[in-house]
Amino acid sequence: MQREPPKFPCEIDTELDRISSLPGHVLGQILSLLPIRDAVRTSALKRKWRYKWSQIPHIVFDSQGISISSQDQTTIKNKLVNIIDHILLLHNGPIYKFKLSHCDLLGVSDIDRWILHLSRGSTKEFVLEIWKGQQYKLPSCLFSFKNLVYLELFNCLLKPPLAFKGFRNLKNLDLQHVTLAQEVFEKLISSCAMLERLALINFDGFTHLNINAPNLQFFDVGGVFDDVSFENTFVLALVSIGLYVNVKNDQNVSYGSSSKLLRFFVNLPHVRRLEIQSYFLKVISPPTLSIVHQSPLKF
DSSP states (O other), X not given: OOOOOOSSHHHHHHHHOOGGGSOHHHHHHHHHTSOHHHHHHGGGTOXXXXXXGGGOSEEEEETTTOOOOOSOHHHHHHHHHHHHHHHHHHOOXXXXXEEEEOTTXXXXXXXXXXXXXXXXXXXXXXXXXXXXXXXXXXXXXXGGOSSOOEEEEESEEOOOXXXXXXXXXXXXXXXXXXXXXXXXXXXXXXXXXXXXXXXXXXXXXXXXXXXXXXXXXXXXXXXXXXXXXXXXXXXXXXXXXXXXXXXXXXXXXXXGGHHHHHHHHHTOTTOOEXXXXXXXXXXXXXXEEEEXXXXXXXX
């Protein structure tokens, strides 16, 4: 016995298009999981989907989401800028997460405009990775983000304005291949009272890591520096360190330098896990210390 077909064509559409009937916040989550290119293309599905993507709270511009088939750097740059400008212009909802990490994007001045646009909203997570060219100097408007919880920067130059009072809600800070002055670094860390996770990888401009973060729980550092000192870090539980000292300047370490290592451990009373990778200090015979290259050491 054959099933009687629906009397109206719209009944078929209703049965097949169950996704469109999902609640708006669920559709938003689905679109947020798609590369930005595919999310925008959903506008062509049907009228109900037109500009639905413009309300997604998470926007990621990376090589997966934007693919440009060209070898000319000027053409790539212009197309990328036009695409990002177009999407930000049409977006009409809050942007809680913004990630710009395209392998072909240089530190162009257009980024200043995009950051200024975001600084007027409610962005909580900001990721900027410049994979080509010179370090990108961050505009002062980045330091006016009021709701920032997560900040990740790659290949950037940080110089906050004098009026900068810190990111009061920041919990996760990841800085890789960045440049900032010693006093800027110390002020940045101490003024982010809610900071829980800190990662510093290959940095320039400072060699003394003075960490004053009462809520810090995880600390990961890799690079060449002179020493590390902790203050008010009594909840710090996980520490990972690579290249603990400036190897070029400390080939012959004196006994007096052991105070650096002692100061380091004294301020870690509650640490549960400690990893020291690549270079670490080893006692040979009192009163001398030497730097030895071995496999990662874990406690």
